[in-house]
Amino acid sequence: MNSQSTYGTTEHQARAVHWFSKLRDDLCRALELLEADLEGPNASSELQPGSFKQTTWERPGEGGAAGGGGTMSVLRGRVLEKAGVNISEVNGEFSPEFRKNIPGADDDPTFWAAGISVVIHPRSPLVPAAHMNTRMIVTKKAWFGGGGDLTPVFADDEETALFHRAYKNACDRHDPSYYPTYKKACDAYFYLPHRKEPRGVGGIFVDNLNSGDWEKDFAFIQDIGLSFMGIYPQLVRRAMDLPWTEAQKQAQLVKRGRYVEFNLLQDRGTLFGIKTGGNTEAILMSMPPEVHWP
Amino acid sequence: MNSQSTYGTTEHQARAVHWFSKLRDDLCRALELLEADLEGPNASSELQPGSFKQTTWERPGEGGAAGGGGTMSVLRGRVLEKAGVNISEVNGEFSPEFRKNIPGADDDPTFWAAGISVVIHPRSPLVPAAHMNTRMIVTKKAWFGGGGDLTPVFADDEETALFHRAYKNACDRHDPSYYPTYKKACDAYFYLPHRKEPRGVGGIFVDNLNSGDWEKDFAFIQDIGLSFMGIYPQLVRRAMDLPWTEAQKQAQLVKRGRYVEFNLLQDRGTLFGIKTGGNTEAILMSMPPEVHWP
Numbered sequence: 286m287n288s289q290s291t292y293g294t295t296e297h298q299a300r301a302v303h304w305f306s307k308l309r310d311d312l313c314r315a316l317e318l319l320e321a322d323l324e325g326p327n328a329s330s331e332l333q334p335g336s337f338k339q340t341t342w343e344r345p346g347e348g349g350a351a352g353g354g355g356t357m358s359v360l361r362g363r364v365l366e367k368a369g370v371n372i373s374e375v376n377g378e379f380s381p382e383f384r385k386n387i388p389g390a391d392d393d394p395t396f397w398a399a400g401i402s403v404v405i406h407p408r409s410p411l412v413p414a415a416h417m418n419t420r421m422i423v424t425k426k427a428w429f430g431g432g433g434d435l436t437p438v439f440a441d442d443e444e445t446a447l448f449h450r451a452y453k454n455a456c457d458r459h460d461p462s463y464y465p466t467y468k469k470a471c472d473a474y475f476y477l478p479h480r481k482e483p484r485g486v487g488g489i490f491v492d493n494l495n496s497g498d499w500e501k502d503f504a505f506i507q508d509i510g511l512s513f514m515g516i517y518p519q520l521v522r523r524a525m526d527l528p529w530t531e532a533q534k535q536a537q538l539v540k541r542g543r544y545v546e547f548n549l550l551q552d553r554g555t556l557f558g559i560k561t562g563g564n565t566e567a568i569l570m571s572m573p574p575e576v577h578w579p
Numbered sequence: 580m581n582s583q584s585t586y587g588t589t590e591h592q593a594r595a596v597h598w599f600s601k602l603r604d605d606l607c608r609a610l611e612l613l614e615a616d617l618e619g620p621n622a623s624s625e626l627q628p629g630s631f632k633q634t635t636w637e638r639p640g641e642g643g644a645a646g647g648g649g650t651m652s653v654l655r656g657r658v659l660e661k662a663g664v665n666i667s668e669v670n671g672e673f674s675p676e677f678r679k680n681i682p683g684a685d686d687d688p689t690f691w692a693a694g695i696s697v698v699i700h701p702r703s704p705l706v707p708a709a710h711m712n713t714r715m716i717v718t719k720k721a722w723f724g725g726g727g728d729l730t731p732v733f734a735d736d737e738e739t740a741l742f743h744r745a746y747k748n749a750c751d752r753h754d755p756s757y758y759p760t761y762k763k764a765c766d767a768y769f770y771l772p773h774r775k776e777p778r779g780v781g782g783i784f785v786d787n788l789n790s791g792d793w794e795k796d797f798a799f800i801q802d803i804g805l806s807f808m809g810i811y812p813q814l815v816r817r818a819m820d821l822p823w824t825e826a827q828k829q830a831q832l833v834k835r836g837r838y839v840e841f842n843l844l845q846d847r848g849t850l851f852g853i854k855t856g857g858n859t860e861a862i863l864m865s866m867p868p869e870v871h872w873p
Contacts, residue, residue: 479859542866549843550853559844565773569872572836578866 292499293427298397301421301503305372305401308419308510312403313337313358313370315518320362325526327363327409335362337370342564344375351377357567361574364525366408369570374399379424380561388493389426397423400431401510402554404571405517410537411524413437413444414485414544416571417513418554419506428495429506433513434471435520436485436544438537444520445486451516452489455508459501467491477547484547538577545576586793587721592691595715595797599666599695602713602804606697607631607652607664609812614656619820621657621703629656631664636858638669645671651861655868658819660702663864668693673718674855682787683720691717694725695804696848698865699811704831705818707731707738708779708838710865711807712848713800722789723800727807728765729814730779730838732831738814739780745810746783749802753795761785771841778841832871839870 320334343354355373362368378394385391400420407414419431435448449468456464471490476483491509494502548555548571558568614628637648649667656662672688679685694714701708713725729742743762750758765784770777785803788796842849842865852862 479853479862538869545839545870546843546863549840550850556844559773568773569840572872574872575832576839576870576872578863578868578870 292495292497293421293423294499297427297499297503298399298421298423301506302374302399304503304507304510305399305419308401308507308514309356309358309370309372312510312514313360315514316360316365316368316370316405319364319518319521319525320360322522323364323525326528327526330363332363335360335365335368337368340566342567344377344564345562351375353377355564355567357570359570362408364408364412364521366406367574368405369403371402371567371570372400373402373564373567383557383561387424388428389424393425395424402571403513406541406573407521407525409525409527410438410529410533411527412521413448414541414573415513415517415520417510417517419509421506426495427499428493429502430492430494431506431509432467432471432488432490433509433517434475434485434488434490436540438533438540440486444523447520448486448488448516451512452509455505455512456489458508459505463491463505464489475547477543477551479550480543480546482543484543535577535579538575539579541573541576542578544573548572586789586791587715587717588793591721591793591797592693592715592717595800596668596693598797598801598804599693599713602695602801602808603650603652603664603666606804606808607654609808610654610659610662610664610699613658613812613815613819614654616816617658617819620822621820624657626657629654629659629662631662634860636861638671638858639856645669647671649858649861651864653864656702658702658706658815660700661868662699663697665696665861665864666694667696667858667861677851677855681718682722683718687719689718696865697807700835700867701815701819703819703821704732704823704827705821706815707742708835708867709807709811709814711804711811713803715800720789721793722787723796724786724788725800725803726761726765726782726784727803727811728769728779728782728784730834732827732834734780738817741814742780742782742810745806746803749799749806750783752802753799757785757799758783769841771837771845773844774837774840776837778837829871829873832869833873835867835870836872838867842866 317336337358337360340357341354344352353375355371358370360368376397379387379390379396384394398420400418402418405415414436417433421429453464467489468487471487474490475485496502555568611630631652631654634651635648638646647669649665652664654662670691673681673684673690678688692714694712696712699709708730711727715723727746747758761783762781765781768784769779790796849862
């Protein structure tokens, strides 16, 4: 598919898949180190340092061209109550209802897609939840998407600034217009109109990225992942050893309810996956482990 | 509005509103009695019998004709961890995207709607969760809708049979075709395709009910509420004094996740309310108080 194109060739696809897999490995190792490095009162509970467990799944081949699958890596630990890192590579045909909304799919509904998706729900209410994903999609067109965003229970100006600075630096290395554009897109996307609340403190949100230069775009997409791996563990370490109160924990469980509401009511990737017969366990890996609606 | 019609007159509207309010009062009293009557080991905790607390809300008058409001009654008790009974009476104009899907709203988007909605999440995993609602809607047309359904964690044949018999009896008093029709509609509606699971063990689900005889339909709608008030407390009493295990409680918290997924991904009333600027707290009163995604 599209092997004659100069953007999104089969070689490009193979390189993207390899990158998502390598990023998964490195990120999982970085997150497991957090588990090992916990100190102080939070380390004295009966909870042991967590490690990632992998589960693979295959996409049921309902259409003739459908195929592929993925690997879920899930850690349930003492710092990170639940951390999920999914990678997947799938192909098939978009159903008629989706074709008109997908670039390049109106004439030919066949697609190929691969990506990495990361959702982290820390145990401490003082450590921010986080989300990162990057993806490459090929129809008759080809493009990248992705981003990273932070969802603290109690927003902290320094923490927010550190996170945004990391993404600004990553963006500025590639194009000075990226950070303002993608930060704004992130704020617009991660907003709950029915609550009149943002989901978190933002980050960047990129979609339909195709500058015409695949190498340039792929380098940026890699930096979205590398920046996340650079900054998020640092933010966890700032707060993971601090004690928290029952009231702070309750506030976290309620905040997680907003996260569930966003993902099930609004998140395009979640709704698209659910409605197109995607792997439910992998899609809903994003759900927080424990949630309260008070 | 529609005062010249013979179905859904202003007098009909007033009588429906009065009924929803009376049913609310009676049902809340019946549920509070459960709280008082708990015995055995489950009554020995520090939890006190719960009682309903009411909160009223007004619909923001964004359109010229928009108005109305409602009253939420919420009990947080020792038998019923969270029970919510909402009544509302609202009017306004359907937004363009909804007009073509609502009977009688394509030419004239003004509407009036009133109803009662009940969602009960018991503390014990051996006591089934339940949902009941009835509503009357007036556009250029007028109709009733409603139903009741049961969501046990561990389905029990006798319990399921008692619940269905109550609704079969209620239906058969009005029309022998109702129970098979509305039971089937309930099974079809309360199903999670992404999990390939039913939400619970069913009940009845009625929509667009207009036989041409408002009195006949109103009598049936009243029986949907009365049947629920007759059978559900009986089902709670069968199981509320029994001890449960931690594993059973965990299964309940996971089952509640399915309830959240259904309501936020699929439930027409929830999605309609959220997307039309309804009262978020009242709509999401249906969320379980504590949920796990393992």
